[in-house]
Amino acid sequence: MKRKVFYSSKGLWEEREEEMLEEVPLSVYVNGFKLSTLFRTPGEDEALLMGLCFTEGIIREKEEIASMRIGEDVAEVRIKGRYKGRSEPKGIEETLRELKRKAIVSLKPEGERVRVDQLLECTRVMESSQRLRKRTEASHAAMLFSYKLEPISMAEDVGRHNAFDKAIGKALMEGRLDEVFIATLSSRISFEMAKKAAMIGVKILVGTSRATSMAVLLGEELKMTVVSVTKTGDVILYTSSLPPMIR
Template sequence: MSTLNYEHKGGIAPTVSLAETSYRDGLVKETSRFVPEEVPIAFSYGGSTQAVMMGTPADLEDFAAGFTLTEGIIASIAEIEGIEVLQEGDGLDVQVTLAEDKEDALRARRRHMAGPVGCGLCGIESIEQAMRPVPDVSGVDMLLSAADIARASNALNSAQPLHAQTRAVHGAGFYVLGEGLVAVREDVGRHNALDKLAGAVMRAGRTGAEGVVVVTSRISVEMVQKAAILGAPVLIAISAPTALAIRTADAAGMTLVALSRGEDFEIFTHPHRIRFE
């Protein structure tokens, strides 16, 4: 699978070098710095826009596939028949062609939408949908050592080309025991990075049950929902979770590991998947 290198399509570079004035150690210096680009990215189905996200213009086909899955529009990658990225002014339009029955279902869903959509919980129609139940991953067998947790987190920290260049994007990685980190995706938005990762995993013909999702951000409920929809039994983060994220992971049978830094981490749900030597 395409693993650690980002894919750039659509005519807009994911980073740009800009002039700046730096002040360090008491010295003023005129220099330049790479910063991440942030553009509107529209997801269109059947000629109609479903959502517009602000994001990094890289790995857009993965982004479209992952978004379409985690927002409940499809249940498998086989239901996507095509993805095309078009530049539209200052933004990008990612046009997704679905199987006919999914196109019909989405049109019916769109007719009942009451308001606009936005980042994180896109395309939802009600409070009930925001609090939607997530897939049960309690039956997925996986056993990690404490060293595996540290390896996954440390590997992600050193496998982010956009973050290394800009120090300003989130990362999401897929870690497989015996293989290591097999995919990494980055974006200025943490939800976007996870959607891109989900798309990369699906498009490579793998399932979330084969590995562990590790992210560089805090864990909100949407991050747990997206990881569970992918089918991942373990979610690891370098920052802390919210209370709702913990309750949601517990209900899903997911092992939630947070504050993973160096050799240290904290387990909030289902610790039976972690062994201590």
């Protein structure tokens, strides 16, 4: 989407044409119950819905999706099992207990220790793949890497949660979630982002902004290494009580 804007440089105004990132609402229903309204960048909606249903614990396999109907502003997902609607928010202790039961991060192999320069390279690969970011300077990105540090999937979106769900949905649709080792994010690591990572078994979660206290607590509880990469190329390791995954 392009729009005429007024641009000021050195005190002078000029009219330019600017490419803008689209942000469009999509109300998501699962078996007739409203799950959420997402403000997302249109495109890859099937992967977005697949990833969202997985990270919300609604499905565990892609085959559990019976059908999807995606309209301009409404998406209807039918799953083969029962779905009673979204439950009320829980306290932190109950949330952690539920995540320990559902998340697969602690069940996956530890993998080899990763060097700092390898982590930095993963973030560089993600950033170099951000085509929307280069055009609009407005998108977030998420990328999944295998135990061999090879890219599995990548997605961009106006919302960081949506970008992560799209990347997760792509990996799920391709049957590659079991291969996921590292996830890189072009954003801070919040509790919700850490929760999504834990649900798919990420062992090392890397953000290009800082982590929140709840995200670090979740990482400690579920044995997931949480790392931030600074703009100067330094690395911050938050989950120091875990076995060292980074050398």
